[in-house]
Amino acid sequence: xxxxxxxxxxxxxxxxxxxxxxxxxxxxxxxxxxxxxxxxxxxxxxxxxxxxxxxxxxxxxxxxxxxxxxxxxxxxxxxxxxxxxxxxxxxxxxxxxxxxxxxxxxxxxxxxxxxxxxxxxxxxxxxxxxxxxxxxxxxxxxxxxxxxxxxxxxxxxxxxxxxxxxxxxxxxxxxxxxxxxxxxxxxxxxxxxxxxxxxxxxxxxxxxxxxxxxxxxxxxxxxxxxxxxxxxxxxxxxxxxxxxxxxxxxxxxxxxxxxxxxxxxxxxxxxxxxxxxxxxxxxxxxxxxxxxxxxxxxxxxx
DNA sequence: AACCTGGTCAACCGCTTTGCT
DNA sequence: AAGCAAAGCGGTTGACCAGGT
Numbered sequence: 001x002x003x004x005x006x007x008x009x010x011x012x013x014x015x016x017x018x019x020x021x022x023x024x025x026x027x028x029x030x031x032x033x034x035x036x037x038x039x040x041x042x043x044x045x046x047x048x049x050x051x052x053x054x055x056x057x058x059x060x061x062x063x064x065x066x067x068x069x070x071x072x073x074x075x076x077x078x079x080x081x082x083x084x085x086x087x088x089x090x091x092x093x094x095x096x097x098x099x100x101x102x103x104x105x106x107x108x109x110x111x112x113x114x115x116x117x118x119x120x121x122x123x124x125x126x127x128x129x130x131x132x133x134x135x136x137x138x139x140x141x142x143x144x145x146x147x148x149x150x151x152x153x154x155x156x157x158x159x160x161x162x163x164x165x166x167x168x169x170x171x172x173x174x175x176x177x178x179x180x181x182x183x184x185x186x187x188x189x190x191x192x193x194x195x196x197x198x199x200x201x202x203x204x205x206x207x208x209x210x211x212x213x214x215x216x217x218x219x220x221x222x223x224x225x226x227x228x229x230x231x232x233x234x235x236x237x238x239x240x241x242x243x244x245x246x247x248x249x250x251x252x253x254x255x256x257x258x259x260x261x262x263x264x265x266x267x268x269x270x271x272x273x274x275x276x277x278x279x280x281x282x283x284x285x286x287x288x289x290x291x292x293x294x295x296x297x298x299x300x301x302x
Numbered sequence: 303a304a305c306c307t308g309g310t311c312a313a314c315c316g317c318t319t320t321g322c323t
Numbered sequence: 324a325a326g327c328a329a330a331g332c333g334g335t336t337g338a339c340c341a342g343g344t
Contacts, residue, residue, distance in 0.1 A: 017312070039329070056313065091332060107311050
């Protein structure tokens with residue numbers, strides 16, 4: 001199957017850590033045009049990055065609803081229990097932790113929780129952690145607890161866990177949660193520039209590409225890459241055009257819809273019914289949409 | 303002060319899956 | 324059915340930092 005070379009192999013692209021300006025440019029572009037079409041995004045936004053890199057940066061760092069750091073005790077507990085059930089399905093685990101990314105959870109597991117679990121495994125007689133003690137407290141009130149719900153980390157690691165292997169599927173119908181209005185968005189993302197002042201960002205963009213060119217020369221390539229910014233169409237519009245362009249290009253988000261009351265797509269319960277019957281869940285599994293914590297506490301798990 | 307070591311996490315990389323033609 | 328593009332996923336890497344020697 002022919003495959004075009006990975007965009008990361010293209011020459012002239014910036015790599016490594018993102019600069020504040022690149023973040024601003026990416027944020028501003030996505031606010032104007034929405035997510036998606038990552039392959040074309042860098043060129044249109046005027047970024048010297050590959051689409052993959054842009055997507056990752058947005059999803060893991062720039063999204064307005066991202067919670068960063070300070071993983072709470074409850075979250076930690078939930079991660080452990082989800083990992084017992086799902087294995088290294090980080091995106092699925094992250095999906096149950098609002099504001100957390102799969103990358104963050106994966107890193108947190110690899111650096112913190114995984115070690116805890118390993119330590120408990122290697123020394124099964126080791127003292128229980130406070131977390132596991134609290135889990136035991138819970139279980140003390142649950143006489144029907146099963147092996148699939150370990151009472152502590154040691155048991156979680158020592159007991160063969162039942163990992164649910166889900167089949168990855170693209171989500172074509174989504175629930176749109178409460179999206180912030182544009183004003184709310186700005187207050188959430190204080191570092192973002194005002195999208196209604198594209199000229200200011202455009203001047204920064206020019207210096208960004210000049211700096212990139214300098215970096216290339218310093219790097220010994222002696223090669224002045226043709227900047228994407230010269231081809232970019234992102235900043236070639238006025239404030240009025242910006243306002244009019246929300247959602248009009250490429251069928252992306254309509255930001256006008258983001259203003260005013262919360263809008264959500266009608267939810268059909270049969271969607272969930274189908275999901276539970278078509279996927280790997282047991283027939284007698286009682287799915288509670290509100291909370292996976294409830295799900296995990298359910299005695300219906302095998 | 304200089305060096306070493308280990309921890310953290312953002313970013314990269316390669317692969318898989320899905321949807322479209 | 325086959326080919327391709329786009330998106331998503333999970334493992335790995337490497338830069339950075341703090342603490343220890």
